[in-house]
Amino acid sequence: MAEPRIALVHHWLTSPGGAEKVLYELHQMYPQAPIYTTSYLPEKFPEFADAEIRTTFLNRIPWLRRIHQLFPVFLGTPFKLINMDEYDMVISSCAAEAKYVRTKAHTLHICYCHTPVRYYWTDYEWRLNNLPFGFFNPLARLVFPLFIGPLRKIDYQAAQEVDTFVANSKHIQSRIKTFYDRESTVIYPPIVTKKLLALDRKTSDYYVIIGRQVASKRLDVAVDAFNELGLTLKVAGAGEEIARQKPRARANIEFLGRVSDEERDSLLAGAKGFIFPPEEDFGIVPLEAMAAGCPVIAYGSGGAPEYVIDGQTGVLFDDQTPEALIGALKRFEGMTWDTEVIRDKAKEFDEGVFHQRMGAYVDGAWAAFEGKRRNI
Structure with missing residues (x-):
């Protein structure tokens, strides 16, 4: 045939x-x-x-x-x-x-x-x-x-x-x-996992957001939460939302602009956690973070609950608000994470x-x- x-x-x-x-x-x-x-x-x-x-x-x-x-x-x-x-x-x-x-x-x-x-x-x-x-x-x-x-x-x-x-x-x-x-x-x-799975995970004291920064990604929720807590947040990616949120951000929030694949991989390998506040249909970048062994703090709607297993591969928060994200971050800070468990979940989406x-x-x-x- x-x-x-x-x-x-x-x-x-x-x-x-x-x-x-x-x-x-x-x-x-x-x-x-x-x-x-x-x-x-x-x-x-x-x-x-x-x-x-x-x-x-x-x-x-x-x-x-x-x-x-x-x-x-x-x-x-x-x-x-x-x-x-x-x-x-x-x-x-x-x-x-x-x-x-x-x-x-x-x-x-x-x-x-x-x-x-x-x-x-x-x-x-x-x-x-x-x-x-x-x-x-x-x-x-x-x-x-x-x-x-x-x-x-x-x-x-x-x-x-x-x-x-x-x-x-x-x-x-x-x-x-x-x-x-x-x-x-x-x-x-x-998701492309081979290179990410091979990354040497050495956690630093920062959280990261990576992606197109448009209004629907709800960067405002993250900025408000990190302004309140004073934790270090690195924001990678360009988009019109940067101009809105950068003037509001305190010194603990760093805007990196567009980054290369190598820089992205380094950010994921070193991040304490990946922040994901939007309601996405699925969400590929959070899974890339998981392939690098990085747990995800995600809004618990849309596609995220299909791979962010609360307490195992990350933490979910119920409301798309700074207050809910602050609560999730406080809970996250008191938990320990198994890199291999997180990576094994990501492998399902290779x-x-x-x-x-x-x-x-x-x-x-x-x-x-x-x-x-x-x-x-």
Whole structure:
């Protein structure tokens, strides 16, 4: 039986994050598959240098490449215009509108769903009050309420056209059912553990936050908590939230900006604990911290409770407030941690495990799809 012709689809490639790590591993699994995306900034993704990236018309408008999220009303259109007739299988990596890609009856569409579109469903009200578009915020606040009803309807309908869903966590599996009324299979996203597992853990007297510093990451909660306690916190990563929080931070909080992979590894290997205050669909960086042997102090909602085992691999706090984080830190300070127990949990999310599970799922879905086609 001939191998299926596969295409990968991703919402945009403009800023590295967890979803882009999933896409990279899919590219490693299916290196011959072209990657379709709305916008692409190659300087941000050297790991995709050998990939065939096919962009939409949005990529030909330079300024729009960097603020394309301002236009969700239009983001479905580029995907709908992509001709997928030459492919037997499409795998969309979707936290936005990538699943809108249209396929015909001879093409299997598997959607790896990082989350139902947050700005349509779970985060609409919050995002409306915490827009990241600066000068364009007033325009966005006028436009979004006019379109949210129709956008939700379009998004729901697009989800009905997907043949089969994969969820990145049990948390997202529940949301897919709630918002799209679709069943899904959980396959956890990959983390790169080999190098992290080999790091020599030598704990220093600081905590660390690493990642894109945008409003939804709730850096404000950490800043308030560490201002109160006076414990040392190192913040690595860039984003508009740095400008808001840095002036509020006391001398015990250090802002490092963007760091290299080597610097990140060193920070994780030496940190007393990794601070994770957002509600994330899953959260890859906390697992990278665990692979380095570093326990995690996390908000106990979203995907974090699926790997942060309270008292074993870290500490969970119930409310997304400075007071709750302060309580968790005080409890954390009085505990001891077994590096190997923490690392063993992280191994469950190794990229090799992802390749095995995702590969088996894709093969099974394709066999079932082929069987149905033959019986038509």
